[in-house]
Amino acid sequence: xxRLDGKVxxxxxxxxxxxxxxxxxxxxxxxxxxxxxxxxxxxxxVVKEIQAAGGKxxxxxxxxTKPEDCQKVMDKAAEKFGKIDILVNNAGLTRDALIxxxxxxxxxxxxDISLKGTFNCIRAASKYMMxxxxxxxxxNVASVAGLMGNVGQINYSAAKSGLIGLTKTVAxxxxxxxxTCNVIAYGFVDTRLTxxxxxxxxxxxxxxxxxxxxxxxxxxLQVKPMTPEDAAKPVLFLASDDAAFITGHVLNVxxxxxx
Numbered sequence: 001x002x003r004l005d006g007k008v009x010x011x012x013x014x015x016x017x018x019x020x021x022x023x024x025x026x027x028x029x030x031x032x033x034x035x036x037x038x039x040x041x042x043x044x045x046v047v048k049e050i051q052a053a054g055g056k057x058x059x060x061x062x063x064x065t066k067p068e069d070c071q072k073v074m075d076k077a078a079e080k081f082g083k084i085d086i087l088v089n090n091a092g093l094t095r096d097a098l099i100x101x102x103x104x105x106x107x108x109x110x111x112d113i114s115l116k117g118t119f120n121c122i123r124a125a126s127k128y129m130m131x132x133x134x135x136x137x138x139x140n141v142a143s144v145a146g147l148m149g150n151v152g153q154i155n156y157s158a159a160k161s162g163l164i165g166l167t168k169t170v171a172x173x174x175x176x177x178x179x180t181c182n183v184i185a186y187g188f189v190d191t192r193l194t195x196x197x198x199x200x201x202x203x204x205x206x207x208x209x210x211x212x213x214x215x216x217x218x219x220x221l222q223v224k225p226m227t228p229e230d231a232a233k234p235v236l237f238l239a240s241d242d243a244a245f246i247t248g249h250v251l252n253v254x255x256x257x258x259x
Contacts (some may be wrong), residue, residue, distance in 0.1 A: 001238045003029070003030070003241070004026055004240065005030035005031075005095065005237075006030065007031045007032070008032045008033075008034070008081040008082070008085050009023075009032070009034070009084075009086035009088065010033075010036065010084055010086055010087050011026070011033060011088040012047060012089055012117070013093040014035035014090065014193070015039045015042035015045075016037075016042060017092050017192065017193070017228050018189060018231045020228065020233060021090055021227075021231065022165075022232045022236075023050065023057065024046070024232075025232045025233070026236065027050040027055030028058055029236060029240075030079075030230060031056075031085075031239075032057070033055070033056065034057075035047060035057060035058075036060050036061065036064075036091075037061065037130035038062070039139070040059070043061060044059060048058070048228075048254055052210050056155050056207045058077075058080045064116075065116060066120075067123070070117075070121045070124035075211065079192070081109050083128060084125055084128040085134075086137045086138065086239045087121060087122065087125050087129070087137070087138045087237060088138075088139045089122070089138070090143060090195070091118075092141065092159075093110065093114075093193065094105075094145065094153065094211075095110045095155060095156070095207065096152045096153055097152060098151070098152055099154050107154075107155045110156050111155055111157075114156070114160060114162075115162045115163060116167060122166075129179060131177060132177060133177070134180055135178035135179070135244070136180075136241045137177070137180055137181070137240075138167075139183070139184065139239060140187070141163075141183075141187045141235075142164065142183045142250075143160045144187050144252065144258035146159055147164075147185055164183055165252055168248045171247040171248030178242070179247075180245075180246060181236050182243070182247060182249045184251050185201045185250055185253065185254065187230060187257035188222075188223055188226065189226045189231045190227055193209055193210065194210070194216065194219075194225070195216075201250060218256075223255040224255060226253075238251065
């Protein structure tokens with residue numbers, strides 16, 4: 001038996017990285033998974049991979065900054081699988097710059113996706129989750145940058161810190177339904193957002209993704225980076241019955257970057 005047998009999960013930002021690893025792991029553990037992302041082509045590949053392994057998966061492309069897209073995603077999950085038990089708000093990106101050089105556009109896109117996008121998805125899921133004895137799980141993806149701040153990431157740090165307050169509020173409001181809401185503060189996870197920027201060619205929203213080599217090298221002197229598959233395991237724990245009475249909690253998964 002899988003740890004998520006009979007459950008239905010919605011995962012945002014699931015075309016790559018941590019979200020993709022969450023989806024594959026959840027499906028292996030018995031969940032039916034609705035994966036969403038702004039990029040449709042890689043999202044389709046995730047669904048094919050899960051289905052080829054015998055799992056249940058559907059996709060629904062959408063932009064979490066648009067409330068109507070979030071509602072479309074939740075409605076499709078309920079239509080295809082009958083309910084929503086688990087919501088993983090993983091969508092996010094970085095737009096790094098020092099405070100004096102950060103543009104309004106860099107601030108807005110980062111905060112809108114990570115923070116407002118999470119709110120949009122939770123609000124959209126409310127019609128399916130706010131039910132007596134629902135016993136659902138919401139896991140929000142943050143960063144230790146939201147706990148300690150980080151040079152060059154005032155937008156990202158503010159958004160991820162905001163997720164902590166959002167998480168605690170949902171935990172208080174929806175606890176009466178048996179719903180838990182927790183947030184994971186990750187450290188160094190090896191994804192396209194943490195590759196060497198100088199060697200990257202892929203753009204997201206018109207900007208190259210990644211971090212400067214000197215910054216990445218400094219991080220590597222401190223800790224061993226996690227793979228997305230490593231990062232997915234704590235998400236599975238919080239989504240499972242093992243975490244039934246853990247709520248409003250900030251789980252530090254950073255290998256010691258922040259203590």
